[in-house]
Amino acid sequence: MAFWRRSKQTEISPQTETREGKKKAGLIRRLWQKFRNIDWKNPVNRWKLGFALLFGLIAMSGTAYGAIAFTSNPVFCSSCHEMAPEYQTFKASAHSEIKCTQCHIEPGAKNMVLHKIESMKEVYYHIVGPPDPIVQTVPVLKVNCGQCHSDNRLVTATGDLKVNHKKHVEESIPCITCHAGVAHGKVVDRGINGSETYDHWTEENIGKLMTKEYTNPNMGTCIDCHDKVNKGEKPWKDIAYSLPVNTHGAEKDKGHDSEKAATASGDGTAAEPHDSVVGVEGKHETNTKTQAIILQALGKQKEDVKLSMECLTCHEEISIPKNHQQKNWNQGHGGAALKELNQCLDCHKDSKWIREMPKQDILTLINGEKDEKYVPNIKTVKDKSRDSAFCSTCHAERPDGHGDSDNWLTAHAPKAKTNEAKAQCFVCHDKEKPAADKKTTAPTDVYCQFCHRTGFKGEKGA
Structure with missing residues (x-):
């Protein structure tokens, strides 16, 4: 029996080894062996290899270029549900004829490729979980604006407004610091790009949501910056000053936002958050800072003022109403406020004097608030004067x-x-x-x- 077993094993083992050897030779190994057996001394084979590598390189480059071109198209951005506010405001803006990448990616092929690679994480977040509202964490750089716009402008004149554009350029103030709403109407600051708003961002509604009030620079931005300059600061040096305040999931993302700000600042330190919003209509808190800014704008505080914030400094036509120049006007203007409250609020609305935007309700904007004729009512006057930082500047004394x-x-x-x-x-x-x-x-x-x-x-x- 022992001999038989040995004999049987002796007869079978060579075939078994042959079959096992054949199984181990896979496709990749066979191709590699075939590649090694090629006669590379033959010039024809070398030319074939060169053409194959060239074809592969062209195919890969074409695929990469096509992918970059496809993902740079604004229509691609609109394929994500959470991009609805940004896409619709972009289409309604003055920048609708250019691509998103022309503003949001620093010029250069290297920057484009690196941005696309980094953006893969956004695709991951979009797929694995409910998308968060879009909040800009990297500002639009001046070099991007310079691709279309020239610095050779001494003064910007819009209606009765005159702005020393050249002086701002010389101070290296980023364009986006003043023109933050030019493409997207400050939807983040206004709080109308949350997940509950996505379905309302349609072409039918965009006319009510994207108006000049939000695309043009607001006076509060000018006043806030000038106030800081008068205190010896240069707020535009902080990258966070040119970015919207991220109010989405503030508590949950507080640490994450600080990390983003640190990355954006480029020095590894977290950028200082914006000052708390006070005095904005709809909020009841006021403080001495807001009131001091208003007093400067009225020309009542002139100590250590490097940049005048009086109305006539920038406006050519707006002037103080004649009845305001009457003696003891501040002691007897309550009667005028009762009769002409709407006219008072045209100038004394807090949102015109403060940089931060009051939060809005998208349905109210879409449905439209009827401009009801004001009927003199002392309760209405009282409520408005209490909520207004402008009024409480004096009423608190x-x-x-x-x-x-x-x-x-x-x-x-x-x-x-x-x-x-x-x-x-x-x-x-x-x-x-x-x-x-x-x-x-x-x-x-x-x-x-x-x-x-x-x-x-x-x-x-x-």
Whole structure:
């Protein structure tokens, strides 16, 4: 038996080894062996190899170029749902005839390729999870703007506005610092590019969402920058100053945003975040910084002012209304505000004086707010004056007519006999003690029922 087994194994093993050897020779190995067996001394074979390599190089280059050209087309950007706000605003902008890459990628083939490689992570995020709203983290560089626009402009004149364009260029102020809304209407700052808005960004709605108010530089940007220059700063040196504030998932992404800002600044340090937004309509907080800016713009603060922020510095036609030049206007303008509130707000709207944009509701913009005729109403005037940083700049100060506290407390009753007279008091004072869970908008913490604890005459039993 032992001999038989050995004999059988002896007879079978050569065939088995042959079959196993044949299985190990795969396609790649066979091709490599065939390649090695080629006679490379033969010039014909060398020419064949050269043509094959050249063809492969052309094919790869063509594929890469086609991929870059395809992904650089704005239509490609629109294929992602989250790009709807950016694509529709782009189509409605003055830059609709150029490609996105001409603004958002620094010129040069190397920069283009590196950007495309880096953008692969955005494709990954788009596929694996719900897409976040688009927020620009890298500013449009001046060199990109220079591909189409010339620096040789002394003054920019738009209507009655005159801007020293050359001076801004000499200071190396990035174009995007002033012209942030030219292509996308500041949709991030306005808070109307969140996921809940994507379906509303259509060609039918774009006319109501992309207006000159948001594409042109806003006065608040000029005032904010000039205020910082007057304090010895050059805010445009910080890359974050030229970028929109990322308000999407602020708490969750706080650390991530700081990391992005550090990368964008180029020095590994996180850029300082924007100052908190105060005084913007819809918010009740005001502070001395906002009010100080407004006073400078009115020309009432002139100490250490390097750049004048008075209206007539930049505007040729806008002037102070004649009734504002009357003696003691600041003491008696409440009646005019009651009659002509809408006219007052044309100039004294906070959003015109402050850089940050108030948050908006896209449905309200699309459906349109009816311009109802203003009917004089003291409550409306009171609410507007309290919410306005402009009004509270003066309303927060004790009026001259109140005199000394002791005398005023015993003598002000005749000045508050009627409901109309009381309403004027309520412009600054709350009637009742503010609830602990409610933030008052009154510019003073003195409320009427601190003394009038039993109420006012004529109101008992009401």
